[in-house]
Every structure is written in C-alpha cells, then in structure tokens.
Amino acid sequence: MNVTSDLETQPADQPRRKVSGPRPRPLPHKKSRQARRENLTGLLLLLPAAAVIVLLMGVPLVSVIIDSFTDRSFLSPVADFIGLENYIEVLTDDSFWSTFSRTLIWTALSVALQIVIGLAFALLLNQRFRGRGILRGVFLLPWVTPVVVVALIWKWMLNDLYGVINNLLAQVNPAWGDLAWFSDESLALWTVIGVNVWRGVPFTMIIFLAGLQSVPRELTEAAAVDGAGRLRTFANVTLPHLRGILLTVALIFTMFNFNNFDLVYLSTRGGPADRTMILPVKTYEVAFKGLQIGEAGAWAVLMLITIAILATLYFTYVRRSEKESR
Amino acid sequence: MKILESKTNRRVLLLLAILAATVYSAFPFYWLFISSITAPSQLFSGALFPSAFSAESYVQLFSATPIFTWLGNSILVAVIVTALTVVVAVLGAYSLAFFPTRIGQAAGQLILFTYMFPGVVVVVPAYTLLSRLGLVDNLVGLVLVELVLTVPFCIWMLRSFFLQVPKELLEAGRIDGASRMRVLWAILLPVARPGVIAIAVFSFIFSWNEYLFPLVLINADEGKTLPLGVAGFMGNLTVQWGPLLASGVVAVIPVLVLFLFLQRHLVEGLMAGAVKG
Numbered sequence: 001m002n003v004t005s006d007l008e009t010q011p012a013d014q015p016r017r018k019v020s021g022p023r024p025r026p027l028p029h030k031k032s033r034q035a036r037r038e039n040l041t042g043l044l045l046l047l048p049a050a051a052v053i054v055l056l057m058g059v060p061l062v063s064v065i066i067d068s069f070t071d072r073s074f075l076s077p078v079a080d081f082i083g084l085e086n087y088i089e090v091l092t093d094d095s096f097w098s099t100f101s102r103t104l105i106w107t108a109l110s111v112a113l114q115i116v117i118g119l120a121f122a123l124l125l126n127q128r129f130r131g132r133g134i135l136r137g138v139f140l141l142p143w144v145t146p147v148v149v150v151a152l153i154w155k156w157m158l159n160d161l162y163g164v165i166n167n168l169l170a171q172v173n174p175a176w177g178d179l180a181w182f183s184d185e186s187l188a189l190w191t192v193i194g195v196n197v198w199r200g201v202p203f204t205m206i207i208f209l210a211g212l213q214s215v216p217r218e219l220t221e222a223a224a225v226d227g228a229g230r231l232r233t234f235a236n237v238t239l240p241h242l243r244g245i246l247l248t249v250a251l252i253f254t255m256f257n258f259n260n261f262d263l264v265y266l267s268t269r270g271g272p273a274d275r276t277m278i279l280p281v282k283t284y285e286v287a288f289k290g291l292q293i294g295e296a297g298a299w300a301v302l303m304l305i306t307i308a309i310l311a312t313l314y315f316t317y318v319r320r321s322e323k324e325s326r
Numbered sequence: 327m328k329i330l331e332s333k334t335n336r337r338v339l340l341l342l343a344i345l346a347a348t349v350y351s352a353f354p355f356y357w358l359f360i361s362s363i364t365a366p367s368q369l370f371s372g373a374l375f376p377s378a379f380s381a382e383s384y385v386q387l388f389s390a391t392p393i394f395t396w397l398g399n400s401i402l403v404a405v406i407v408t409a410l411t412v413v414v415a416v417l418g419a420y421s422l423a424f425f426p427t428r429i430g431q432a433a434g435q436l437i438l439f440t441y442m443f444p445g446v447v448v449v450v451p452a453y454t455l456l457s458r459l460g461l462v463d464n465l466v467g468l469v470l471v472e473l474v475l476t477v478p479f480c481i482w483m484l485r486s487f488f489l490q491v492p493k494e495l496l497e498a499g500r501i502d503g504a505s506r507m508r509v510l511w512a513i514l515l516p517v518a519r520p521g522v523i524a525i526a527v528f529s530f531i532f533s534w535n536e537y538l539f540p541l542v543l544i545n546a547d548e549g550k551t552l553p554l555g556v557a558g559f560m561g562n563l564t565v566q567w568g569p570l571l572a573s574g575v576v577a578v579i580p581v582l583v584l585f586l587f588l589q590r591h592l593v594e595g596l597m598a599g600a601v602k603g
Contacts, residue, residue, distance in 0.1 A: 038425055038427075039425070039427045041421075041425055041506055042421045042424075042425025042426065042427045042430050043421070043425075043427060043429060043430060044421075045417045045418065045420050045421035045425065046417070046418050046421040046422070046430055046433055047417075048413070048414045048417055048418070049414050049415070049417070049418035049433075049437065049477055049481055050433055052414060052473050052474060052477050053436070053437060053440055053474065053477065053478065056448070056452065056470065056471060056473065056474040057440045057443065057448060057474050059451070059455065060447075060448045060450075060451035060452050060455065061443070061447065061448065061451075063451040063454070063455075064447055064448075064450065064451050067450075067451070121347055124340075124343055124344065124347060127340055129340065129344070135344065135347075135348065136589075136593065137585070137586070137589045138348060138351055138352050139347065139348075139351045140585070140589070140592075140593070141351060141352065141355060141582070141585075142351060142354075144531055144535075144581050144582070144585045145355075145535075145578050145581065146534065146535040146537075146552070146553050146556075146577050146578065146581070147535060147537055147553070148537055148553040148556050148557045148560070148574075148577065149358070149553075149556070149574045149577050149578045151560070152358075152556065152560055152570065152571070152574045153354045153355075153357070153358045153574065154354070155560075156357070156358070156361065156567065156571060157354060157357055161370070162369075162370040162371075162372055163372070164357055164372050164374065166372075167372035198350075198354075202351075203596075206593060206596045206597065207596065207597075209597070210596070210597035213597075255441075255442040258444070259442075259443070259444035259445065259446070261444070261445065261446050261538050262537040262538055265537075266537065266557055266560070280444055280445075280446040283446050283447070284446050284449070284538075287449075287450045288542065293450055293454075296450055297450070300444075300446070300447040300450070303444060303446075303447060304443075304444075304447060307442060307443075307444075311442070
C-alpha cells in the first residue's frame, strides 16, 4: 500500500501509462515523447518473439500456400505453376472425403470424451479428501508423458497375443482375448480415439478444476440452503458458471485433435487399410512418402480452410448465444 | 438421486470413483515399469504381479542401441529450447502486459492464433528452409524449429502472470531511477517467479516430447532425440518388447522427476492461463 501512496505524492509528469480520470496531465509535447518511447520499448521487447513466429511460422505458411499451386516435389529442383491442378486432384481423389469425414469423427468424439471425462475428474478433485494433491499429480501423468511412450504402453497392454488387458478380457469371454485393437479394421479408429482421450483428459481436467475453484462458494451454499440437491446445484449453478471455460476448451481441443499427428502416426501410421488415416497423417505421407510437396501443400491448405471454417462457426455461435443470454 | 444424499453412500461412491480414476490414470505406468523389469521368461505370461525379475531388458537396450546418445541429444535440445524460450517469452510478455501498443496487441492476437496451426502444415517448408541453410540433421536447426511450438504458448501463460503484478510496483521502481530492463530483472521477475518456472517446465516437456519435427529434420542415428529413437525401435519388423519397454521407461523418467518436483508450478501455470487467459 505504501507503494501507491508514494506514487500519489509524485509530480504528475512522472512516466505513466493510460492516465484515467481527471488527473493533471503533463505538457502535450512532453507526453507524446514519453508515450513514443514507451511504445518503442514495447515493440522492441516483442521483436524476438515476432522474429521467431514470422520466420518459422509466417514464412513457411506463405510458402505452403504458394507451393500448393505448383508441381514442386523432392524429386526435381524445378517447379512449375500449375494452377488448381493439385486441388482438383486431391478433391477428386477417392480417399479425400473419407479421410476428411474420418478426421471430423476423430475430432468430435475425442473432444466430447475429453470434456466429459475431464469434467468428471475435475469434480472428483474438487471434493475434499486426504491425498488430493498427490492424486492431482497422478491424474496429470498421461499428459506429461511423451506421445511415443503413450503409444508404446497401449500397444503393449492391448497386444492381441500377450497384452495384459486382453488377458483380463479373456477371463471374462475367451473371444475378447483375441481382439486386435490396433490392427482390426473395424476397431482401430475407436482404439486410437480411446488412447487419445486418455492422453488429453488431464489437460481438460486441470482447466475445469481451475474453473470449479472460481465458483463462489456462497452460490453453491445458497443453493443448498434453498434445498437444491447436489445434481441440481451442479446443473443450475456450477455448470452455467463454467460455460465460458467449456466453450474455450471446446475450441482449443477441437484444434488440438484436428491437428494431431503423432499419436495416430506412432500407433497405426493411418492403417490398417487407411482406417485411421486422418488429414495431418495424410499430408505428411504425401510430402515425405510420396515426395509431392505441391500436392501436400494442397492437403495442408484444405486443412487450414477447414480450421478457419470451424473457428468462424465457433465464434458466430458464441457471439449469438451471448446476445441471447443478455 | 436419493443415493447421493446419504453421507455413507456418498463416501463409498467417492472412494470408488477415486479408485477407478487412479487405476485409469496410473495402471499403464505401473504396467510399463513392471514389464520392463520382468524376467524374459515371464514377460509374455500376462500375470498382473510377475514373480521373476531381471535387468535383462535394460542390459539389451544399453548394448544394442545408442540410447545414451539419444538421451544426451534430448537433454541438450530441451535445455537450450527452454533457455531460449524463457528469454524470448519474458521479453514478449513484459511487452504485452506493460507496454500496450496497438501493433503489440495485434501481434499478441496473432501469437494466440499461431497456436492453432497444425505443425504438419509448417513442417514441409520448414524442412526446405533449413535444408537451404544447411541445418537439416543438425540439432541447431531442431532447436530453432521447436521454438515455434513453445514461444506462443509460453508468452500467453506468462502474460497472465505478469498482469497480476500491480503496475504501481513497477512504476515505483522507475521513479527510483531504475531502467526498464532493471525493473524487469529486479522487480517483476522475482515477483512473477512461479510463472517463469511454469513456462520453463512447459518448454522442457514440450521439447522433450516432440516427435514430428525431429522425425522430419533428423535422419542420422546419432542425431536422434529419445522419442525418435524409441519410435524407430518400435517400428522394427520384429519388435523386441523387453528392451523397447525399457527404452520407454528411460524416456519417461526425466519428465516424471521434473514433474514430481515442479508439479505445483506447472498446475498453477495451467490454471492461471486457463482462467485469466
């Protein structure tokens, strides 16, 4: 508090940003010079970060877009402009729409389960019990683990010959012991989604936990005094309070899952028979297996367009529902 | 839901839920570790509590693969990425939190936006760019590219920590005649230390776990990072489960130790970013 009162006694021409209210202002000339110096400092400080992002994100992004209109490949040093040919090829390719819709299923299901289970875990950790801090750490483990180890663990546990889970399942029903989770064409996608959810849950959990702890205790207590049961308190007090956080998590995790490359690539490479092939893996394969930079660029740009559409839909929805609730 | 209103029922349900969630989260780690020290004779028996143990898998791992080179590479890359990220993010967040300019705010929005781009979109041109600079198969190249993963996230997280520091504190420092850099170093950083630790842990874990960029940028066996090495090992036609599981333990232990000691900061960072960001 001393700090503030000291400040008040200082002459008004001391450096200050955003003076609000009817305070004595310094001379215009002096102020603008001051402000300009402040601005310059601000920009200089931001320079290293901007350099990293422009050089390593901006430049590559622009060159992907340019490449997508050429026949550039790793096989030849020259590239010609070929207009929309790459796009026509990709969009008329049989695998495009199946890959596209599979990516949407993968994304939607992953996000939904990560949110539901993450919220359940957060509610659990929001209860009072001994050892809660340790448990919070344990619940977070899947998220700090390298994805390669996540894939390794689950491929080991779900191995159709000697996986521990298959062994346990076989005791319930012998046929279940032989389930080839990662290589059965009708199972693989659901298995990888399951692993993806396992890995993502800790992150959603911790964000929801932060949200739950910001729910004012008076609100839930008041609801309890009014005779509302726990479920009603949750539905009518807690959940509405979490609405903003829920929407943010939905957006961020839609992007995370839509962009996911490593888990799928490490556990199935998109197989068997492309049953787990999603857009990021496909783009990688076209570039580094097919060596077609131009065509990979078209896949990449189509991904970016999809992301842009999803983000626009999201923001339109958020804005409209905000208007309605007002 | 009458069940929930009785106190004993609630305690039993809570206990069951805790148990289920713990098994769900922790059993896979138990199983990885136990399997890696199970004697080869019992490795494929699927017993929940094996009775014969041996270090055979680790011996095989250490003799058959350059795992220590991979480990060294991973540590080197992660440490340098962390150091650079902290410097760049501290300066960037200082700017966004205390020197708001119109360009700066726009840049801030853009930084948040880059966070949504798929790595796979950037990786092809990044590869071409780095090969032109002669930085493919080079850890310097890898460090540079990984900054793009860590910097945006860390700037935003640190910014929310910085915004909690009262402006008056910094202004008092300026009035006492300290330069802006001195204020940052002597006043802001000590106050926002948990935030700095949080972003350091973050960058380390991000870099340690990263797979796509090393996959594309590193070809030579001796330049591989640990995830890349383990993945190559896993992709072999005849999977040798014993040493493979041991390599998984080696890859996970450093982050677990780090996490164990710094969990509180990491959680605080995530929560601060979540609620205020």
